[in-house]
Amino acid sequence: MTADPFTVTLIVASIIFIIMGFPIAYAMILCSMIYIVFNDLPLSLLVHELGLSLNSFTMIAIPLFMFAGKLMTASGISDRIFDFTGNLVGRIPGGLGHVNVTSSLVFAGMSGSTLADVAGLGEIEYKAMTRKGYDPDFTIGVTLSSAAIGPILPPSLPMVLYGVAAGTSISGLFLGGILPGLLIAFSLMVYVFFVGLARGYRVDVWAGWRALWVSFLRAAPPLFTPFIIVGGMAMGWFSPTEAATVAVLWALFISAIVYRTLTAPAFVEVLYDVALSSSRLLFIVATAFLFGWVSTFGEVPQMLAAAIEGNITSPVVFLLVCIVVNLILGAVLENAIPLLILAPMLAPIAEATYGLDPIHFGVVMVFNIMIGQFTPPIGLSLFVMRDITGFSLGRVFMAVLPFLGPLIISLLIMAFVPSIVTAIPRAAGF
16 A cells, blocks of 8 residues: 655655744644645635544643643742652662652652653752752753653643544553653662762761651642542543543642642733643644644555554564654654654554554553653753753753663563553553
8 A cells, every 4th residue: 555645745844844943833734734735625624623633522631731730830849849859768879869850750740741840840959969069960861861750650741642642541541651650760760879879979868757757748738649630530530631620629729728839920820821831732733633634634544554564563573663763753853743643543553453552552652752852853851951051952962861771771661561551550440
C-alpha cells in the first residue's frame, strides 16, 4: 500500500516549518488547508474537524489540571515540600541531590507537567544546592532530570493527551505511571548517590524525628493531592475530568483556606495564565487532530502500518524502533505533536499486530517523548533552566546530558518489563 505522495510531502513540509520556528499550530493548519483546497474538498471540512476534535468531555480535564497545578505553585508550597524532603532524605550521601529528586517526585503528583516542576521548584532547588557548595552543572542536571517524573505520575497532562488521541483509558494510564515514576526517581537517586560519594558532597545533619514530623505536617495538605486523585479514580468515584475538578477545589481549599497564601491579584494572574496556556495547547490539539485527519485521508497510517508489519516481526524490535524514533522526534518537535499525531497511528499497530498492552505502550510512549524536553533544539525545559541560571543553552544541555543515562535506562526497563506499568492497573481492574 502506498500513501498519497502529496500528503507525505505536506507532512514533511510541516515538520520542516516547525523546525525552522514556524508556529506549530499554524504550520499544521496551513498544510491541512492546502490539502483540502488541492483535493477540491469543501473548506467547511476544516472548521468541522477543528470543532469536532475538541468536542470531548475529557478535554475539559486539560485546563482544569493546569489550573490546579498553577494554584499549587502560586500558593507557595514549594518551600514546604523542599523542607520536608530535606528532613526525609537529606542525610543520604548526595545530600540535596536526593532532596531535589524527592521534591520533584512529590511535586509531580500536583503539577502533572515537566515545565511546571522546573518552574515551580527549579529556582528554589538551584539556589539551595549552589549555596551549599554543590557544583552548578550537577545541580542543573539533577533539577532538570528529576522533572521528568512530572509527566509520568498522575495527574499527567501528556497522559490525558495520549489517552484522548489513542483512545486509551486515561485512568488506566494514570495508574500505570505510578511504578514507572518511582523507578525513575530510584534510578536518579542511585546515580546521585555515587556522584555524591565521588565528589564528597556534604550530608545534611539529621534534624531528628520531631523536625521531620513538623515539616510533614506543614506539607501534608498538598502531599495528599495525588492520593485523592488516584484513589478516587481507582475506586471508581470519579472520572479523570471529575478528578481534575476535585483537584482544583482541593488546590483552592489549600491555597485560600489552609495556607491563606493565595491573594486576589495572584488568583487573577493564575486565571489569566491558565486561560492563555490552555487556549494555546487546545488550539494545537485541534490542529493536530485536523492534521491527523488529513494524514488518514491520504492513507499515511495505512502505509505506515503496512511498512511496519512487512519489515518488523518482533514486538521487541518494534518497541526499540518506536523508542529511537520518538527520542528523535521529541528532540525536534514540541512534545504534544508526536503524542497527538503518532499515538493514533502506532497504538492500534502495537496492540493488534504485536499484542502489546495499550496502557503499557502508552506510558512508555509518553515518557519516551517527554525525554525530548531535555534535548535541543526544542527542549523547553532547557530554556526555563537557562532563564533561572543565566547560563548558555549549551551549558545547560551539557549539564543534563549525563543524567539522560538513568532516564533512558528507566525507559528501557519499563518498556521490556511490562509488569512495572501494568501491575497497578490490572489490580484496579483495567
